[in-house]
Amino acid sequence: MVAERDGTALVPGSYDPVTLGHVDIITRAADVFEHVIVAVVNASVRKTESVFDVDERVAFIEAEVAGLGNVEVKPFSNLLVEFARENGASAVVKGLRAISDFEYEFEMNQLNRKMAPDIESMYLMAAPEYSFLSSSGVKEIATFGGDLTGLVPAQVASRLQEALKR
Numbered sequence: 001m002v003a004e005r006d007g008t009a010l011v012p013g014s015y016d017p018v019t020l021g022h023v024d025i026i027t028r029a030a031d032v033f034e035h036v037i038v039a040v041v042n043a044s045v046r047k048t049e050s051v052f053d054v055d056e057r058v059a060f061i062e063a064e065v066a067g068l069g070n071v072e073v074k075p076f077s078n079l080l081v082e083f084a085r086e087n088g089a090s091a092v093v094k095g096l097r098a099i100s101d102f103e104y105e106f107e108m109n110q111l112n113r114k115m116a117p118d119i120e121s122m123y124l125m126a127a128p129e130y131s132f133l134s135s136s137g138v139k140e141i142a143t144f145g146g147d148l149t150g151l152v153p154a155q156v157a158s159r160l161q162e163a164l165k166r
């Protein structure tokens with residue numbers, strides 16, 4: 001039985017590029033919430049430059065969620081909690097991988113809670129098969145021409161190989 005879905009949630013990230021781990025989290029969030037907005041970081045405070053520009057990162061995700069009727073993909077360049085308010089979202093959903101994500105997410109949670117106690121952050125545990133999958137790991141594999149099957153969507157794999165292969 002599927003419970004009635006309610007509310008809007010953001011699923012934020014830099015998605016450079018989207019992986020099947022991200023797609024799993026987005027799909028599971030879409031099972032729980034009435035409306036899901038995948039929020040793609042445009043201007044990041046992180047110094048490292050992205051491989052794909054924001055339009056391309058958005059397009060990769062759109063291709064993967066096209067079959068889900070309640071998911072849309074939007075870039076954002078302001079504070080996540082502000083973007084949540086602008087879009088009427090009451091929750092932020094994040095994926096948690098094996099141990100490594102916890103400390104960072106714990107800190108971000110405290111900061112976001114202070115700024116916006118009305119927006120709840122929720123965490124979905126990574127599926128076992130994706131627990132050690134990250135965008136940065138995928139980029140490293142692609143740099144050396146490794147096989148990305150089962151890690152990223154096929155379209156992303158070929159674009160990434162093109163972009164990074166030495």
Ligand code: ADP
Pocket residue numbers: 012013014015016019020021022025093094095096097101125126127130131132133134135136
């Ligand atoms: P990454 O950390 O791989 O560069 P992002 O910054 O785009 O990815 O991450 C966006 C969100 O997706 C974060 O909440 C992150 O914890 C989550 N996430 C990333 N990869 C996975 C995965 N393989 N399984 C579950 N959640 C993930």
